[in-house]
Amino acid sequence: MDVDVRFVGPDDKPVIASLMQLYLHDSSEFEPLELSTHGLFDFPWLDSYFSALGREAYLVTVGGRPAGFALVRNDVPGDEGAWNLAEFFIVRGYRGKGVAAQAVRMVLARHPGRWTLSWLVANTPAxxxxxxxxxxxxxxxxxxxxxxxxxxxxxxxRVRFRFEN
Structure with a gap:
């Protein structure tokens, strides 16, 4: 599959916001997330990934079409100097096909060195x-x-590890 990961800016925020709804819908199976009165899930930190230093948004594509996203940050208290894969999502149609593993490696390669990431215990696939x-x-x-x-x-x-290209 033709998997690509690209750094995105504010112009691409609507695509990430749309994918975020799918991600949060999936996540609501494992944690108590509720819809707003407008029928949307709230993710109050999204804007910061397009405006704050030390936060980055990446769009994952397959064949040039959106397939997921990664949100990374290096401002986690207690993990100074490490990057954190804060949020990661691949749409269901691409799961189990190697897209996620390939995309994660591409994201990690952007910042070789120390990384952290976490997953919910109840999320068996994760x-x-x-x-x-x-x-x-x-x-x-x-x-x-x-x-x-x-x-x-x-x-x-939560895991801490080093990644090198």
Missing amino acids: ARFWPRLVDAVAVGPVVRAEGRPPDVPAPTV
């Missing part, structure tokens, strides 16, 4: 995908921690 992928791309040890961060409504697994 709990299968992320450990295998991280083990495949990590250079050196992978540090894994389970818990429930204060700002997250459900238990998570």
Whole structure:
């Protein structure tokens, strides 16, 4: 498949916002997310990925058409100097076809070095995908921690690792 990942700016925010609705819909199976009175899920941090230093948005495409996104940041308290794959989504039609693994590698390659990412324990597909992928791309040890961060409504697994091109 012709997978590409490109850094996007404010002009592409509507595409990411549309994909975000699909992502949050999927996520509502694993965490308590509610629709607004307008029938939309709220993601109050989206604007920051188009305006704040240390935050970046990437559009994942397959054959030139939107297939998902990645939101990354390097401003996570306690992880100074590390990039965090804060949100990652691939539409259902491309799952299980290698698109996600290829896209993640492309995103990580943008910032070689220390990375962190987390997933919800209840999200069984994520709990299968992320450990295998991280083990495949990590250079050196992978540090894994389970818990429930204060700002997250459900238990998570968090990993820290290094990625080099």
